[in-house]
Structures are given as structure tokens and as C-alpha cells.
Amino acid sequence: MINRKLILCSGAAAVALAIAGLSPVASAQAEELVIESWRNDDIDIWNKQIIPAFNKSHPDVQVRFAPTPPADYNASLNAKLAAGTAGDLITCRPFDVSLDLYNQGHLTKIDAIEGMENFSDVAKSAWQTDDGSTTFCLPMASVIHGFMYNKEAFKELGLEIPKTIPEFMKVLAAIKDEGSYAPMSMGTADQWEAATMGFQNVGPNFWNGEEGRKALIAGEEKLTDAQYIKVFEHLAEWGPYLGKGYKAQSYPDSQNLFSLGRAAIYPAGSWDIATFNSQADFEFGAFPPPVPEGQSTCYISDHTDIGLGINAASKNVKAAETFVSWMTTAEAGELMSNALPGFFALSNHKINLTDPVAKEFVGWRDTCESTIRNSYQILSRGTPSLENDLWNVSVGVINGTMTATEAAEKAQAGLSSWYKPQQ
CATH class of the missing domain: 3.40.190.10 (Periplasmic binding protein-like II)
Incomplete structure (x- = not known):
């Protein structure tokens, strides 16, 4: 608790402090926070x-x-x-x-x-x-989302950093066809990865960052709108490139697969930098979420x-x-x-x-617009939580058990069941 004791000095006490070379303020105890x-x-x-x-x-x-x-x-x-x-x-x-x-x-x-x-x-x-x-x-x-990549693997395979989603998919296909590496290291066993490193990572480029996030809160846009279905359609393309056994792969498994040099790309949160600095024996870098073809503005989840x-x-x-x-x-x-x-x-x-690598991540703030995960403010207060629904449906589309439209409809139905602006 405290902290500061005020010492009121007069007469001989003040003289004694002066002789000792101390002031009443200097002799006060420091505050502790x-x-x-x-x-x-x-x-x-x-x-x-x-x-x-x-x-x-x-x-x-x-x-x-x-x-x-x-x-x-x-x-x-x-x-x-x-x-x-x-x-x-x-x-x-x-x-x-x-x-x-x-x-x-x-x-x-x-x-x-x-x-x-x-x-x-x-x-x-x-x-x-x-x-x-x-x-x-x-x-x-904050933490920033994007993709980490094995620089040695990219050099070995003659790959360039993808800037658009079509380029991204071509890179994944090239890695798979060559066969030395799993194209991308992410599993769906823990669910949250699919939403956090999948949906919330690439999604802002589809719903225009803060503009779309705020429109969802205001009820002006819905999860069944075209931009959200397109996010799920893109996630559905990931499944074939996640490597064998990805449905049973946990978050630590995904980290290990990349740090051991067995996967070329890792859908990332920037918090993984320290893990890979200590575990990976190869040079790795990062690139921001690729944008849809023809889109000039990029958005990042700077959460x-x-x-x-x-x-x-x-x-x-x-x-x-x-x-x-x-x-x-x-x-x-x-x-x-x-x-x-x-x-x-x-x-x-x-x-x-x-x-x-941290410099690469934070450098995206200079070229892209920042936003935060769209389920975190207000929209996950009710039951069912939008955040939890996004875990479930993101896994569904990646695993191929749910279509993009079905995923959007499920998430929207859950949100509109309790959130008035979406009713």
C-alpha cells in the first residue's frame, strides 16, 4: 500500500536534516506501485x-x-x-x-x-x-497476423512472395507438386487456429478491415453477404495444402512441423516469432495476407x-x-x-x-490498413458466441464438411439469434 510518508520538520529536526545533507522530501519513502x-x-x-x-x-x-x-x-x-x-x-x-x-x-x-x-x-x-x-x-x-515462410525452401524451389490470392494458391500448388515440403502448416484439431490464423488473418482483405467490422456491429452488413462467403470459399481451398493428418494436428504440432523445416509456409500470429527464433535452424521471413485479384488496398489484423x-x-x-x-x-x-x-x-x-521478422510484420502498418478481429468487440457477448461459431465453421469449410454458404448461414443464424442489430 503506501508508500509516501510526509515528514513535517521544524526547529532542531530540520537543522539536523540539513546538517546531514538531506532534505525533508529526499528523506521521504518512495511510493511503491x-x-x-x-x-x-x-x-x-x-x-x-x-x-x-x-x-x-x-x-x-x-x-x-x-x-x-x-x-x-x-x-x-x-x-x-x-x-x-x-x-x-x-x-x-x-x-x-x-x-x-x-x-x-x-x-x-x-x-x-x-x-x-x-x-x-x-x-x-x-x-x-x-x-x-x-x-x-x-x-x-498488439499482435499481427500474416504468414511466415521458410526462406531456404522458397529459394530452393524458386518461389516468389505471393502478393495476390491467385499467386498464393499457385505457390501452394508448386510446393505440393515438388513434394519436399508440406505447403502450409496448420491443423484443425484445436479449432481456434482455423479461425484465428485462417478466417481472421485473410478475412479483413475481403470485408475492408474496420469498415466491414463496424458495419457488422451496426447491423449494416451480415455474415451471409458475399464478402464473407468469399472468405470461406478461400479457406476451403486450403485443405489440400495442409499436409497429411492435418485434421488431427494440434497447434504445437503445427509449430513443430514448421520449426523442423518440414513445411514451407505457416499461417501466423506474430507471437510465434520468439518460438521460431529459438527452435528453427533456418532463416524465415514473413509476408502479409495476399489480397484478392485486382484489389489495391491491403488490410492486416493488428489485434x-x-x-x-x-x-x-x-x-x-x-x-x-x-x-x-x-x-x-x-x-x-x-x-x-x-x-x-x-x-x-x-x-x-x-x-x-x-x-x-518483427520488423517485417510491423512494417506492414506503413502499407496496409490496420483492423482487429471482427468477433472480439460486442459480437461474442451472447450465446452462441460468434467467436466460437467462427472456430466451428472455419474448421468445417477447411475440412470439407461444410460449404462456404452453409458456414456463413450458421454463423449468421447464431449471431442474429441474440444480437438485435442483426435481427
């Missing part, structure tokens, strides 16, 4: 890089990173908040989990904090009220992943605001982005990255 987080793997990054950098300019505010195992985080945090023992700063998951905390009065408004002007509406959307009027967590990092909010019950709100404001800076964004390759600062600062 405690950060709650689920990212226990990042403890060294916070303790050895981020917090020391902050303390160079703010030596009077001590910060302690106190993570909880990911699976226990939500329950543990809720219990601490209810008991009044939670830390001063709360690492925020995106959308409704954190929105619920704000609606319960556990998180403060942070719109007025210096530096928040450095974040776009897309960046802030995961930690805002539905009407966008209030932001309650600092957008700290909001980690935020940072202030506990409304903190006794150190001012110090917490100071820390959050520092986290909006280019210095903090660059530190985190380099310490965690594949997790990218969401501010509009120009960030200097050292990891070559």
Missing part, C-alpha cells in the same frame, strides 16, 4: 528493462511486477479487487473482461493522461466503452492484445498515472517491442525494432 499481470514469463523483462528505464526519470516511484499464472489471473484478480488487496496497476485483457472491470468501478478513466493522444481509435477500441467515449486501459501491445489500467481503489493513483503516461512514450514502446518480439507497441511513434 504494484502491477498485476498474467504474463509471468515476462518478469525478467519488467524487472531488468522496463522498470529500470522508468526509474531513470522517476527514481521516487518504485514499481513491483507481481504476475499470476495465466490460467489463474482472472479469478485471482477479481478476488483481490473484491478484497481491496489488488495492485495499483492492472494488466488488461482486451474487450469485455476489462470492460466488466470498468463497469464495476475497478478501473479509472485515463483519457486525460498525457500521451494518450498518441493512440488511434483502433488501438484504443479494446479498452473503451461501447460508445468510444471513455478509455480505461492504456493500449500496450489489440495487452493493456494497462489503474485500480480505482489504489492509494497511489497519481503515481500510477505517472507510470501510465511514461508507458505511452516511444522509449517504453521500443523497449517492450524489442524485449517481446512479435508484440508491438500500439502508439503512433516510429519504433526501432532489432528483430528482422
Whole structure:
């Protein structure tokens, strides 16, 4: 808890402090801020890089990173908040989990904090009220979707990076025909991969990113519209190129297949960069989702992943605001982005990255428009959840057990069953 004790000195006490070369302020105890987080793997990054950098300019505010195992985080945090023992700063998951905390009065408004002007509406959307009027967590990092590829395999087979979907399909066919590699490493056993690295990866190029995502929320477009059916039609083309046994292939299996050099392409989330840096013994690179033939604008899923909010019950709100404001800076964004390759600062600062593949991913922001996964804001609050339905139908079209039209109709029926703007 606290933290700062104000020492009021008069007479002899003040003289004694002066003789000792200390001022009343210097002798005050430093404030301590405690950060709650689920990212226990990042403890060294916070303790050895981020917090020391902050303390160079703010030596009077001590910060302690106190993570909880990911699976226990939500329950543990809720219990601490209810008991009044939670830390001063709360690492925020995106959308409704954190929105619920704000609606319960556990998180403060942070719109007025210096530096928040450095974040776009897309960046802030995961930690805002539905009407966008209030932001309650600092957008700290995003992950970007695209494709990783084995550079050695591409060179060996004389392949060029595909820019359009027809080019992409020709590359997959060439790899399959040659036979040395599985064209693409992704399984459907875990389901979420098919939606996250499939539907949400390539889909924004069909529904025009934020324009289409917001139209779905407003009820102005439906999942049975042509652009969504085309996404499912494209996913249905993937099945023959995913390699033997892909229907029983788990996410770790997919990672292993690529890192062992047995697959040429990997539908990716940028968070996999660190995994392949440590496991792959070949050079790999990344390319953005290919666009439909004749389309000039490209879109990427630059998905909001980690935020940072202030506990409304903190006794150190001012110090917490100071820390959050520092986290909006280019210095903090660059530190985190380099310490965690594949997790990218969401501010509009120009960030200097050292990891070559991370630089490729974040470089797409300069040429493509950013959006977020279209099922994450508002549309998965009801039953059935749109997110879960997209897992199911994406698997269906890839496995060939469902047509593109059937997939679109199933997802739309689930959404319109509870979401009024879609009725």
C-alpha cells in the first residue's frame, strides 16, 4: 500500500536534516506501485528493462511486477479487487473482461493522461466503452497476423512472395507438386487456429478491415453477404495444402512441423516469432495476407492484445498515472517491442525494432490498413458466441464438411439469434 510518508520538520529536526545533507522530501519513502499481470514469463523483462528505464526519470516511484499464472489471473484478480488487496496497476485483457472491470468501478478513466493522444481509435477500441467515449486501459501491445515462410525452401524451389490470392494458391500448388515440403502448416484439431490464423488473418482483405467490422456491429452488413462467403470459399481451398493428418494436428504440432523445416509456409500470429527464433535452424521471413485479384488496398489484423489500467481503489493513483503516461512514450514502446518480439507497441511513434521478422510484420502498418478481429468487440457477448461459431465453421469449410454458404448461414443464424442489430 503506501508508500509516501510526509515528514513535517521544524526547529532542531530540520537543522539536523540539513546538517546531514538531506532534505525533508529526499528523506521521504518512495511510493511503491504494484502491477498485476498474467504474463509471468515476462518478469525478467519488467524487472531488468522496463522498470529500470522508468526509474531513470522517476527514481521516487518504485514499481513491483507481481504476475499470476495465466490460467489463474482472472479469478485471482477479481478476488483481490473484491478484497481491496489488488495492485495499483492492472494488466488488461482486451474487450469485455476489462470492460466488466470498468463497469464495476475497478478501473479509472485515463483519457486525460498525457500521451494518450498518441493512440488511434483502433488501438484504443479494446479498452473503451461501447460508445468510444471513455478509455480505461492504456493500449500496450498488439499482435499481427500474416504468414511466415521458410526462406531456404522458397529459394530452393524458386518461389516468389505471393502478393495476390491467385499467386498464393499457385505457390501452394508448386510446393505440393515438388513434394519436399508440406505447403502450409496448420491443423484443425484445436479449432481456434482455423479461425484465428485462417478466417481472421485473410478475412479483413475481403470485408475492408474496420469498415466491414463496424458495419457488422451496426447491423449494416451480415455474415451471409458475399464478402464473407468469399472468405470461406478461400479457406476451403486450403485443405489440400495442409499436409497429411492435418485434421488431427494440434497447434504445437503445427509449430513443430514448421520449426523442423518440414513445411514451407505457416499461417501466423506474430507471437510465434520468439518460438521460431529459438527452435528453427533456418532463416524465415514473413509476408502479409495476399489480397484478392485486382484489389489495391491491403488490410492486416493488428489485434489489440495487452493493456494497462489503474485500480480505482489504489492509494497511489497519481503515481500510477505517472507510470501510465511514461508507458505511452516511444522509449517504453521500443523497449517492450524489442524485449517481446512479435508484440508491438500500439502508439503512433516510429519504433526501432532489432528483430528482422518483427520488423517485417510491423512494417506492414506503413502499407496496409490496420483492423482487429471482427468477433472480439460486442459480437461474442451472447450465446452462441460468434467467436466460437467462427472456430466451428472455419474448421468445417477447411475440412470439407461444410460449404462456404452453409458456414456463413450458421454463423449468421447464431449471431442474429441474440444480437438485435442483426435481427
